[in-house]
Amino acid sequence: MHSKKLNLLSYLIASATLISGIIGNKTHAQTTEYWNSSEGELQIKSEGGNSYFGVFNGNQLLGTRSKQGYFLGHWINKKQDTPRCKYKIKDSYYWGIVNLKFNSNKFSGKFGVCDFPPGAPWNGTLKMTGSGNSGLDLSGFFQPAYTRTFITSFGPMTFQKTSGTYDRGKYGNGYGSIKITNTFWRPSTRREQEVHGRFSNNEGRQGQFILNFESECVFRGEYWYDQDRTKKRHPWLGICYSGRSRPSGGWSCKADTASCNAQAAGLLVEEYCIKNPKKLGCPFKS
Numbered sequence: 059m060h061s062k063k064l065n066l067l068s069y070l071i072a073s074a075t076l077i078s079g080i081i082g083n084k085t086h087a088q089t090t091e092y093w094n095s096s097e098g099e100l101q102i103k104s105e106g107g108n109s110y111f112g113v114f115n116g117n118q119l120l121g122t123r124s125k126q127g128y129f130l131g132h133w134i135n136k137k138q139d140t141p142r143c144k145y146k147i148k149d150s151y152y153w154g155i156v157n158l159k160f161n162s163n164k165f166s167g168k169f170g171v172c173d174f175p176p177g178a179p180w181n182g183t184l185k186m187t188g189s190g191n192s193g194l195d196l197s198g199f200f201q202p203a204y205t206r207t208f209i210t211s212f213g214p215m216t217f218q219k220t221s222g223t224y225d226r227g228k229y230g231n232g233y234g235s236i237k238i239t240n241t242f243w244r245p246s247t248r249r250e251q252e253v254h255g256r257f258s259n260n261e262g263r264q265g266q267f268i269l270n271f272e273s274e275c276v277f278r279g280e281y282w283y284d285q286d287r288t289k290k291r292h293p294w295l296g297i298c299y300s301g302r303s304r305p306s307g308g309w310s311c312k313a314d315t316a317s318c319n320a321q322a323a324g325l326l327v328e329e330y331c332i333k334n335p336k337k338l339g340c341p342f343k344s
Contacts, residue, residue: 093165119156122174127160133169143172156180162239163225172187182224186241186251198249202272203298209328216306234259236267244270257281267294274298276341295335295342297328304329315339 086330093100095114102112102119110129112119121131135152147153157176163184168176204217204224213230220226227236238255251271258264265286269279275298280291307324311317316339320330331340 087189091187092185093182094185095165095180097169097180097182099185100182118148121156123160127165129156129158129160129167131156141171163223183221184240186243188243188245197246199243200251200271200274202251202253202271202277203292206275207299208275208277208296209299209326209332211294211332214299215296229257230259232260234299253277253279269294269296272343273341278335278342295332297341299329302324302326 060316073325074247090101090103093102098115100114100119102110108122108124109119110119110123110131116136118134118136119131120134121129122323123129131270132147132153133156134150135154136150138150138152139154140154142151143153145151146251154169154171155176156167158165158180164182166179168245169178170176202224208215210229213233215227215229215236217224217227225238227238228234229236234257236255236257238253240254241256242252244250244252250295253269253271254266256264256266257271263285265281265283267279267281269277271277277296279294281294282289282291295307304324304326305321307322309322311321314332316334316337317327319334319337320327323330327339331337331342334340335342
């Protein structure tokens with residue numbers, strides 16, 4: 059495997075027992091990072107300080123990562139299907155040196171075999187992060203409908219890909235743009251995708267946002283301006299555009315529900331619910 063990739067069969071999320079920091083009788087939850095990489099999905103977690111432990115399709119990754127993101131360590135192959143080294147690392151003769159550089163949502167670097175200098179490329183992009191001492195509960199997991207147009211508090215919002223990942227978007231018919239910086243899966247009971255990022259608009263104002271996707275097509279979020287010293291937060295709601303035409307309006311429907319009130323007002327249901335999220339028939343969680 060001097061220049062070959064590790065023999066990874068699939069991009070599966072590995073369940074691993076990760077070492078937790080314990081003080082007294084209390085176990086402290088750590089943050090687990092999930093990366094899509096050229097060597098399969100990597101799950102990596104801090105063991106305390108700058109020491110990190112990871113797994114990728116049955117193999118292990120261990121080493122240290124500086125505050126600047128420089129990772130130096132070893133991969134350990136438990137399958138014994140790579141060249142045997144002269145001595146053991148972590149009770150295994152099958153290992154190699156790893157040298158990576160992590161940024162906020164990407165990493166790149168090289169790995170090698172045994173104690174030969176790393177030469178094979180290894181890169182990845184951040185998929186999500188989650189908290190928990192034994193990995194992430196993925197029951198109910200979903201991805202936001204990034205291919206759809208959302209009707210939001212500030213007009214239509216669309217998302218775009220960069221290097222295969224949805225990390226940018228536009229809203230308000232060109233009024234502003236967004237950049238996604240991190241995505242978190244919130245397991246049961248919330249079961250939401252939490253998206254963090256930054257926005258800017260044509261008036262020169264910038265700030266940050268958090269969008270909690272309650273389902274593929276519904277988010278309830280908030281934003282705040284950098285210029286506002288109080289960091290006062292404002293609501294930002296969104297629902298997938300249905301593709302329908304606006305009704306003509308009028309009270310052909312008498313019930314006090316979102317669909318009837320939207321029809322009477324000449325609005326799409328998603329437009330009405332953005333302004334009246336608590337009305338019966340709107341898709342937001344109570």
